[in-house]
Amino acid sequence: MNKEWKKEYEDGSYSVRTCGWSPPGDHPVGCGMKLHIKDGKLIKVEGDAEHPISQGRLCVRCLALPEYVHHPSRITSPMKRSIDDRGKDKWTKISWDEAWDIIVPKIKQLKADHGAESIVVFGGTGREACLYYYPLGFASIGTPNVCYPLSGWSCYGPRCAITDYILGAGYPEIDFAGTFPDRYDNPEFTLPKYIVEWGKNPLMSNPDGFYGHSIIDMMKLGTKIISIDPRITWLGTRSEYVCQLRPGSDTALAMAFLNVIINEDLYDHEFVDQWCYGFDELKERVQEYTPEKVEEITWVPKQTIIDVARIIGQNSPTAIQWGLAVDENPNGVQLGHALLSLAAITGNLDVPGGITLGAPAALLGKWRVETRSNLSEELWDKRIGAKEWPALSTAMATTHPDETLDTLETGKPYKLRMGWFNSSNFITATCSAQPDRWYKALKSLEFNVVQDCFMTPTAMAFADIFLPLPTFAEHDGVVITHFGRNPVFLGAMNKAFTVGDCKSDIEVCIELGKKLHPDMWPFDSVEDFFSKQLKPELGIDFNDLREMGVYQPKYTYRKHEKGLLRADGEPGFNTVTGQVELTSTLFEAWGDDALPYYKEPPYSPISTPELFKEYPLILTTGARTFTSFHSEHRHMPSLREITPDPIVELNPETAVLLGINEGDWVDLENMFGKCKMKAHLTPCIHPKVVHAVHGWWFPEKPAEEPSLYGVWDSNINKLVPHKHIGKLGFGAPFKQMICKATKREA
Amino acid sequence: MSSNGLLIDYEYCTGCHSCEVACKNEHNIPRGKWGIKLTEVGPWKLTGDKWEWNYVPVPTSLCDLCEDRVGKGEKPSCVHHCLGKAMEYGPVEELAKKMAAKGKKMVMFVP
Numbered sequence: 001m002n003k004e005w006k007k008e009y010e011d012g013s014y015s016v017r018t019c020g021w022s023p024p025g026d027h028p029v030g031c032g033m034k035l036h037i038k039d040g041k042l043i044k045v046e047g048d049a050e051h052p053i054s055q056g057r058l059c060v061r062c063l064a065l066p067e068y069v070h071h072p073s074r075i076t077s078p079m080k081r082s083i084d085d086r087g088k089d090k091w092t093k094i095s096w097d098e099a100w101d102i103i104v105p106k107i108k109q110l111k112a113d114h115g116a117e118s119i120v121v122f123g124g125t126g127r128e129a130c131l132y133y134y135p136l137g138f139a140s141i142g143t144p145n146v147c148y149p150l151s152g153w154s155c156y157g158p159r160c161a162i163t164d165y166i167l168g169a170g171y172p173e174i175d176f177a178g179t180f181p182d183r184y185d186n187p188e189f190t191l192p193k194y195i196v197e198w199g200k201n202p203l204m205s206n207p208d209g210f211y212g213h214s215i216i217d218m219m220k221l222g223t224k225i226i227s228i229d230p231r232i233t234w235l236g237t238r239s240e241y242v243c244q245l246r247p248g249s250d251t252a253l254a255m256a257f258l259n260v261i262i263n264e265d266l267y268d269h270e271f272v273d274q275w276c277y278g279f280d281e282l283k284e285r286v287q288e289y290t291p292e293k294v295e296e297i298t299w300v301p302k303q304t305i306i307d308v309a310r311i312i313g314q315n316s317p318t319a320i321q322w323g324l325a326v327d328e329n330p331n332g333v334q335l336g337h338a339l340l341s342l343a344a345i346t347g348n349l350d351v352p353g354g355i356t357l358g359a360p361a362a363l364l365g366k367w368r369v370e371t372r373s374n375l376s377e378e379l380w381d382k383r384i385g386a387k388e389w390p391a392l393s394t395a396m397a398t399t400h401p402d403e404t405l406d407t408l409e410t411g412k413p414y415k416l417r418m419g420w421f422n423s424s425n426f427i428t429a430t431c432s433a434q435p436d437r438w439y440k441a442l443k444s445l446e447f448n449v450v451q452d453c454f455m456t457p458t459a460m461a462f463a464d465i466f467l468p469l470p471t472f473a474e475h476d477g478v479v480i481t482h483f484g485r486n487p488v489f490l491g492a493m494n495k496a497f498t499v500g501d502c503k504s505d506i507e508v509c510i511e512l513g514k515k516l517h518p519d520m521w522p523f524d525s526v527e528d529f530f531s532k533q534l535k536p537e538l539g540i541d542f543n544d545l546r547e548m549g550v551y552q553p554k555y556t557y558r559k560h561e562k563g564l565l566r567a568d569g570e571p572g573f574n575t576v577t578g579q580v581e582l583t584s585t586l587f588e589a590w591g592d593d594a595l596p597y598y599k600e601p602p603y604s605p606i607s608t609p610e611l612f613k614e615y616p617l618i619l620t621t622g623a624r625t626f627t628s629f630h631s632e633h634r635h636m637p638s639l640r641e642i643t644p645d646p647i648v649e650l651n652p653e654t655a656v657l658l659g660i661n662e663g664d665w666v667d668l669e670n671m672f673g674k675c676k677m678k679a680h681l682t683p684c685i686h687p688k689v690v691h692a693v694h695g696w697w698f699p700e701k702p703a704e705e706p707s708l709y710g711v712w713d714s715n716i717n718k719l720v721p722h723k724h725i726g727k728l729g730f731g732a733p734f735k736q737m738i739c740k741a742t743k744r745e746a
Numbered sequence: 747m748s749s750n751g752l753l754i755d756y757e758y759c760t761g762c763h764s765c766e767v768a769c770k771n772e773h774n775i776p777r778g779k780w781g782i783k784l785t786e787v788g789p790w791k792l793t794g795d796k797w798e799w800n801y802v803p804v805p806t807s808l809c810d811l812c813e814d815r816v817g818k819g820e821k822p823s824c825v826h827h828c829l830g831k832a833m834e835y836g837p838v839e840e841l842a843k844k845m846a847a848k849g850k851k852m853v854m855f856v857p
């Protein structure tokens with residue numbers, strides 16, 4: 001890319017090149033764009049055609065960035081509120097110094113009186129904060145309790161943990177030639193013959209930083225798609241096969257594919273003999289999962305199962321892209337295990353056009369782990385839920401999310417007293433299950449700090465101090481796809497201008513850190529911080545990165561053959577056995593089955609037939625739209641014009657029986673809760689299934705309690721139960737509940 | 747003199763709305779009005795497991811084919827930002843040839 005990242009024009013305006021990452025936007029996708037600034041205002045966003053991945057394209061969320069940045073209700077200076085006024089719109093603007101003068105003594109007092117563990121840092125999903133909220137907790141504040149409050153840690157964490165235990169590698173992502181400057185033309189790259197989209201709609205979600213529309217790029221070049229999804233998506237209509245399965249039955253389907261591929265001898269013998277552990281046991285296990293039996297479980301016709309299995313077995317390279325549906329499932333660890341096994345035995349791991357694997361150590365990841373050295377062993381041992389859930393706490397440096405709610409409710413093993421909410425609006429239907437229960441439990445905290453860009457329902461309910469975050473257009477930073485676990489590129493995020501008096505995540509980490517644990521923060525400035533991260537690993541400093549625009553690391557295929565996955569430099573995988581563990585040594589040690597197995601969802605026509613009579617629909621939630629990232633963007637006029645309401649999708653046959661018409665407001669209800677959604681009728685969903693969106697609150701509704709911007713009205717997570725998680729502590733039923741639907745009387 | 751048009755490949759238009767918003771930004775078009783507007787046909791089942799579901803963006807009378815941008819040698823804003831890379835701008839004769847070459851799911855607008 002051009003060295004010049006800032007350009008000035010005759011009329012005094014200028015443009016700055018940058019790469020995007022929420023706030024606002026999404027995961028670390030890092031699309032390239034030029035921000036045009038005139039008279040201190042962002043007047044235009046233009047996609048950067050030089051960017052090797054996005055190539056000029058931008059989604060509506062970045063196209064609407066000026067609306068977000070200059071929105072009249074944005075908060076651009078710190079604020080305080082009396083604890084008696086929580087839930088009321090009674091704020092006083094303060095300076096950062098004043099904010100620190102309140103926060104710092106409070107933290108010191110809590111640590112002295114009750115121990116640092118009485119403070120919990122909550123972090124939100126996907127935003128830039130993901131890189132910084134762990135160090136904020138460990139090294140700036142000094143608590144072992146960092147919490148991602150999603151039941152069963154059901155997003156990305158399970159997939160990363162499963163990969164760690166089964167492959168001993170970073171995140172497995174489909175090969176889309178992302179690390180090659182010349183992309184699909186690079187001679188090392190091979191186009192995937194098939195891409196299996198498993199519980200994922202990457203066009204809308206750009207998951208973990210994968211550029212979703214690369215799928216379209218590759219389809220144009222000849223890649224075919226297989227869609228495994230309870231809904232026929234738009235991509236499904238362009239797919240060679242769709243397996244429209246019953247929500248939550250995924251593991252049975254994966255086992256049936258393995259059954260056909262193994263029994264019809266379609267697997268890669270060489271790879272299995274050389275690199276896999278426990279194949280015979282897997283072979284024996286999959287015999288239980290015949291296509292006939294699995295048709296009954298999953299609703300996918302036997303012949304489709306056989307056809308798709310043969311395609312996967314006979315077409316190399318085939319890439320499997322696994323989605324959030326793997327995580328949001330109490331049977332998800334087994335699903336992930338089965339999918340990695342499927343990729344492994346068909347010889348699609350770490351080959352061109354197959355599934356790429358991240359190297360073990362990753363940029364910024366190292367620093368994040370090192371910040372833990374600020375905590376004594378004794379303090380680290382107090383991490384909530386760590387002992388009870390070793391499979392989770394070994395891979396994730398957080399508390400166990402469900403245990404954290406229990407701790408808030410019971411005061412056991414100790415009382416939590418302070419909450420720091422970094423980019424997390426989780427009483428809205430984003431991550432927490434039973435958000436109404438969290439809401440009550442969080443009231444017990446005696447002091448709360450919230451960092452965000454706007455007043456959210458969560459901030460309105462709890463914040464005593466509100467610290468404003470700048471958008472990515474207003475600060476320096478880096479974007480790293482896949483949160484560093486299999487980075488396709490590292491992008492420079494360049495500060496283009498300033499709005500108000502906001503401080504970025506890393507600025508807050510450093511400033512607070514210097515006040516409480518100065519030895520952990522030997523950085524003079526943000527630029528110095530990034531240069532110190534980049535220099536040792538890449539040999540470049542932050543300014544070099546700005547001039548490069550993006551840095552694409554060199555990718556090496558077949559790392560297991562070259563000794564690039566293991567710490568000892570030997571060939572093989574970085575697992576206990578040194579091989580791909582089709583039979584897992586660790587799962588067994590932690591008290592689960594060593595092999596994948598299917599388990600019915602906690603609530604389903606089969607596991608709870610009596611309840612299903614009362615709640616005769618299967619509820620799946622959380623599909624993405626183009627116009628929002630979780631609970632962001634509900635107040636952007638141009639985006640709300642496109643997606644005005646929270647939607648539940650129903651099959652027209654079902655709707656007729658229930659007397660529901662297109663556009664009617666509908667109550668969705670089950671034994672855990674109730675909410676309202678607007679009906680959209682579509683034949684793309686099975687008559688027994690409904691799908692409801694997540695993330696909704698209404699900035700236009702009253703701010704104060706009890707309304708909290710209407711946060712309870714369309715809060716689908718009220719219908720999802722607490723702690724219905726898998727044996728190893730991962731996975732919650734966000735995508736396979738049951739409910740009933742009734743038309744609301746106006 | 748040949749006139750220019752917009753070619754849409756609706757096999758690959760994913761319905762992302764970027765064209766709509768990019769156009770509104772470029773031309774300061776208020777809410778409730780559009781320079782180009784997405785239409786949707788389907789989804790409904792054809793036969794077996796085949797489905798009809800197409801998005802087609804339709805330029806309106808407010809579309810000037812991004813005269814200013816094109817004058818500066820840039821692509822129209824909608825074309826530039828299109829996530830599906832499903833839009834192309836050019837002389838109608840050239841675009842017609844491309845339509846014929848692909849042979850399916852193409853439409854051309856001369857707004």
Ligand code: SF4
Nearest residue numbers: 020025031059061062
């Ligand atoms: S995917 Fe969308 S929100 Fe994310 S950086 Fe790209 S354009 Fe921006």
Ligand code: SF4
Nearest residue numbers: 769809811812822824
């Ligand atoms: S060519 Fe320009 S004016 Fe016409 S629809 Fe596209 S962006 Fe709008």
Ligand code: SF4
Nearest residue numbers: 759762763765828830
């Ligand atoms: S920007 Fe392109 S892909 Fe998106 S809706 Fe418009 S034409 Fe379709």
